[in-house]
Amino acid sequence: MDFDLTQDQQEIKTVARELLAARSPWAKVREAADAREYGDALWGELAELGWPGIAVAEEHGGQGLGAVELAVLLEELGYACAATPFLSTAVAASLIQACGSDEQRSRHLPALASGEATAGVGTRELCADAAGAAVLVLLDGDEAELVEGFEAEALDVIDSTRRYARVSGGSAEPLGPGAADRVRAAVAAEVVGISQQALDMTLAYVKDRKQFGVPVGSFQAVAHRCAQMLLDTESARSTAYFAAWAADAAPERLPEAAALAGAAAADGGRDVTASAIQAHGGIGFTWEADVHWLYKRAQLDTALLGGARRHRAALCRIAAERVGVTA
Amino acid sequence: MDLTFSDSETAFRDELRGWFAANPPGEEPTEEDANYAWRRDFQRRLAADGLAAVHWPQEYGGRGATLTESAIFWEELGRSGAPLPANVLGVLLAGPTIMTWGTPEQKERHLAPILSADEIWCQGFSEPDAGSDLAALKTRAVREGDEWVVTGQKVWTSGAQHSKWCMLVARTDTDAAKHKGLTYFLMDMEQDGVEVVPLRQITGEPEFNELFIDGARIPDAHVLGGEGNGWKVALTTLMNERAGLGFMLQVRLRQQLDELMAEAAGRGLLDDPVVADKLGDLQLRTETLRLTAYRGLTAIQKYGTPGPEGSLLKWMWSDTNQQLAQLAADLLGPAALEAGTPAAYELLRTRGNSIEGGTTEVLKNIIAERVLGLPKAR
Numbered sequence: 001m002d003f004d005l006t007q008d009q010q011e012i013k014t015v016a017r018e019l020l021a022a023r024s025p026w027a028k029v030r031e032a033a034d035a036r037e038y039g040d041a042l043w044g045e046l047a048e049l050g051w052p053g054i055a056v057a058e059e060h061g062g063q064g065l066g067a068v069e070l071a072v073l074l075e076e077l078g079y080a081c082a083a084t085p086f087l088s089t090a091v092a093a094s095l096i097q098a099c100g101s102d103e104q105r106s107r108h109l110p111a112l113a114s115g116e117a118t119a120g121v122g123t124r125e126l127c128a129d130a131a132g133a134a135v136l137v138l139l140d141g142d143e144a145e146l147v148e149g150f151e152a153e154a155l156d157v158i159d160s161t162r163r164y165a166r167v168s169g170g171s172a173e174p175l176g177p178g179a180a181d182r183v184r185a186a187v188a189a190e191v192v193g194i195s196q197q198a199l200d201m202t203l204a205y206v207k208d209r210k211q212f213g214v215p216v217g218s219f220q221a222v223a224h225r226c227a228q229m230l231l232d233t234e235s236a237r238s239t240a241y242f243a244a245w246a247a248d249a250a251p252e253r254l255p256e257a258a259a260l261a262g263a264a265a266a267d268g269g270r271d272v273t274a275s276a277i278q279a280h281g282g283i284g285f286t287w288e289a290d291v292h293w294l295y296k297r298a299q300l301d302t303a304l305l306g307g308a309r310r311h312r313a314a315l316c317r318i319a320a321e322r323v324g325v326t327a
Numbered sequence: 328m329d330l331t332f333s334d335s336e337t338a339f340r341d342e343l344r345g346w347f348a349a350n351p352p353g354e355e356p357t358e359e360d361a362n363y364a365w366r367r368d369f370q371r372r373l374a375a376d377g378l379a380a381v382h383w384p385q386e387y388g389g390r391g392a393t394l395t396e397s398a399i400f401w402e403e404l405g406r407s408g409a410p411l412p413a414n415v416l417g418v419l420l421a422g423p424t425i426m427t428w429g430t431p432e433q434k435e436r437h438l439a440p441i442l443s444a445d446e447i448w449c450q451g452f453s454e455p456d457a458g459s460d461l462a463a464l465k466t467r468a469v470r471e472g473d474e475w476v477v478t479g480q481k482v483w484t485s486g487a488q489h490s491k492w493c494m495l496v497a498r499t500d501t502d503a504a505k506h507k508g509l510t511y512f513l514m515d516m517e518q519d520g521v522e523v524v525p526l527r528q529i530t531g532e533p534e535f536n537e538l539f540i541d542g543a544r545i546p547d548a549h550v551l552g553g554e555g556n557g558w559k560v561a562l563t564t565l566m567n568e569r570a571g572l573g574f575m576l577q578v579r580l581r582q583q584l585d586e587l588m589a590e591a592a593g594r595g596l597l598d599d600p601v602v603a604d605k606l607g608d609l610q611l612r613t614e615t616l617r618l619t620a621y622r623g624l625t626a627i628q629k630y631g632t633p634g635p636e637g638s639l640l641k642w643m644w645s646d647t648n649q650q651l652a653q654l655a656a657d658l659l660g661p662a663a664l665e666a667g668t669p670a671a672y673e674l675l676r677t678r679g680n681s682i683e684g685g686t687t688e689v690l691k692n693i694i695a696e697r698v699l700g701l702p703k704a705r
Contacts, residue, residue: 217701220688224695230635234635238615238618239614264615316610
């Protein structure tokens, strides 16, 4: 039993944290959000590092690592709230690698792994990074399919750090089992990073901000809110990494693990980022404070996860099967 | 990252499963003394096969189990329906504290009877005016020759009526700062100066006691860790408080939730989306607790100190256990309110979960200060 990142995974995390702090500070996130466009520089750098192909086999131009390494990167991209098509591209590539056919792999993976092409992930109603994507992974309940030749109609949603679209048409091919669960595990990993960032910003603020002559973080009502944020963040982390681990190492446990991760992240991310706004007080309600980007991203990620309720329903169903009763 | 047990951990688990299968605990007696005897006998069976304290070093009669193996032991004990061993406080708290701070004579004298449940231990920490603020305790110990004379009152001492020994923290220097004037004693309960009075709790049963100490005598040789060092020694006890046992509680939680699932299914309630949602939420909480507990174990084994997740477990468990009891009451209807039924008992007993061993409010303060680095709360 070793529920911790390996040294190599820890190094990936550190490199990602440092690189993104330098290349994607809030000023860049704001710039991209205002322009409603990703900057080419950041994406180019991520592609240079081979990150879009982190979970793609070396024969297809990837790094040959797995879902846990992907989760580590997603967490850090979430932590930076970075404006890139990384989530959709890297997740789609990992899915094609893990759940696609040989033909699908050789058709899509080299371009996705190198970052020359991007992909979209979501549903027909709400798909991240569909515009300009070479291929989409679209979820319909527990099924996932690979879609090409579609039309994408841009959606103007509250999260302007990422591009979203409604999708129509296209030709679809099914993906193998576990694909939808892998998407949810991946989105949950991003939510862990978003939550951690919201917590860290809040801690820094409440230690610094003084009212009644003392830091507001010394008030129990504020401190206990922060403790709850930690609980929600760590709960999301425990379940997201369980799901990432299960995706490669214990696929038979992936349905339950993904439902756990989805349920924890869908509610936890929204609660933690909402708490961040509240704990920042008036300043938290301003555009300048930046915590709103996290709140908005968490809302959209919850939508990509399909909401917490469907995952809790799945957990009840899975437990009923285990106990030997039927729902 | 590997969330499976290693070969040796699996072998240990299988050995334990075999042992528990071969040693069924039998029906739990309801009468108090019989229940105690049942728990003591079960511990003796464990001790006879070297399983009473697997986390203790081999030289003291343990198995030198790793933290993961110790967690496996408590999970399997919970899974088998075996009782909490009669001397659980001796095994989990007194023993490890004596191993850390005791003289060779103290270790020689006390550790073996703890394992065999020949001498039961209780914990004399909390007082009526010193609960969350433990260092405010007022029980006095005054030196008289080579003895200490103790006067004061302790509360929430579970198992005191069966105990031969008490882990007692008392004030030996009233002039020193609050945390400094304390000393940790190993107090013999079998003397005139110690009176045990059952404390009836909201379930109606006396699981805990009050301890009235009036002129009790403790030889100087029974000071643990030195005069004036009581706070540090007490912290060793408190650090051990949540280890291991949490894994049993977590398994019990899982079992109760499974029972409720079956009960709800039997009543056709799983088709109700609101019920299914609440049960799904409890599944989430229960499984998250287990996963987070294993993250905590890994952190301690790899880095020597628990990570931020370790401090959350007791809070997560008590919250979940209370919500489970509430949901059971909702699903079972008035039948859950009939005195003496398991559901009614849980409805009452779980209220203590967020108070005993550190209130949730104090745990949040500790998390805020020590994990999140926030200024001392007010």
